[in-house]
Amino acid sequence: MDKKVVLDLLAPMPKPVEAINKLIAIFRTESAPLEIKGEGSFIGLNQEEGESRVLLVLEGALNIYRIIDNLRFARASYPNIFGMQGSPFRNNLYQFKREKGSLIESLPYSLALELINDHRLFNEVLAFQTYLSDFQAYRTNLLISKSTYQIVCAFLFELEMMPPEERLRTSVFNYIQEHTHLARSGVMKILSDLRQGEYINIENGKLIAILKKFPREY
Template identity: 25%
Template sequence: MPQLNKPLIEFDILNQYLHTHGTPFVVAEGENILPADKQTNQYTIVILQGCASLSRAQNDVLLGFAQAPCVIGLAAGVMSNQIDYQVATETQCSGYYLPAAQALSLLEKYTLWREAFYWMTWQHRILEMRDTQLVGSNSYNQIRASLLTMAKWDESLRLRVGVMNYIQRRTRISRSVIAEVLAALRQGEYIRMHKGKLLSINRLPLDY
C-alpha cells in the first residue's frame, strides 16, 4: 500500500460489516453530523459522500478535513477519550454512525483487526504529517505548509474554503500576520487567489 494513500480496500470491508448496524444520516452543508444529544467521542462515524471538517470542540482548532469515503472514531470504543470533537459538514454529507462500543464489538466478531489497523495507520500518518508541519515551526512555515496542503485538495474543496479562515483555524496565527504574508506572496506572484480562495501555487519561498 503506497504511503499516505487512503486504504480504500480496507474501508470497503469495514463498511460491509458496519453499515447494517448504523443509523443513516443525510446532513446539509454547515451542520453537525451528530445530533446535539450525542458526543463525537462516543461514536464511530462513516462518511460515504461529501466532506466534513474535524475540530476540537473546546477551542475550535481545525484538525483537518475528512473527504468521503472516511471513518472517524474507529478506535473510540477502545479507550475513553476526554477530549470531544466536532464533525461539521463542509458539503452535504451522507453516511451513518453507530456507538463506538458496538463498532468495537463488530471488529471483534468479524475479525476486522487487519482492516482497522490499516485504516488507523493511515489516519496516524496524516496527523503525523500535520504535526511535522506545525509543531515547532515559525509562523511563516506554518502558513507555507497550510498553503501546500490546500494545493493538494480537490479543486471543488479548494474553491469553497477561504484561505484566511483555514489557516487561522488550523494554526491560531493572528489574522493580521496571515494577511501580511498572503499579501506578500500574492505581490510576488508566488500564489494566485480570487475572492479569498486559493487558485494555484507557482512556488513558495522557503523563508519569508
C-alpha cells in the first residue's frame, strides 16, 4: 500500500447552545413557520422579494449543500441558526434541505438585526459566529491537501461521534461520498482494508464501532 500519513485533525469548538437558544427565543417573537414547496426541496437564504432571511432550526435538522457541485457540507441539528452573516456572497454558496419531521421558522435578516440591537445580544452573536467560523475552517482543513485515506479516516471519526441511533441509520459509504465526492473505488478499498485489519466494525454498511487506532500510514 502507498504510505499516506494520517494527520491529527483538531475539532471545532463545541456548539454554544445557550447562546443559540437565547437568540432563538428573541427571534421567535417575530419569526413564522417556513413554507416549503415540497418535501426534499432546496431552501435558500435569499427570498424572491430580494431580502435575505434567517432560518431557525427548532426541531430536527437541516442538511447543507454547496450549490456549485451539490456537495453535502454538513448536517446541522437543532438548535441552530443560518443566515446571520447576511452576506450575498455566502448566501449564494449554500442551500439547505430539511430532514423529515423538522421544524423550521424564518424571519427577515433586517428584522433579526433590529432584535439583536434592541436586546443587546452582541455577545451571543459573537459566540455563535465564532463557532460557525471554526466549523467552516475545520471542514476546509479536513478536505484540502489531504489524501483519500486521511479524509476517509476523518469521516469515520465523525460517524463514530454521532448518536448511536443516527449512526446506525447512516450508510458509511454514502456519508463519505456525499461529503467529499471521492471516487467510489478508492473509498471502498480503504474501508475494506480497515475492516480486514480489524480497525473498524461495519455491518450492513453501517459503522458499529472503531475498534482500535488507525494506522498512521496507509
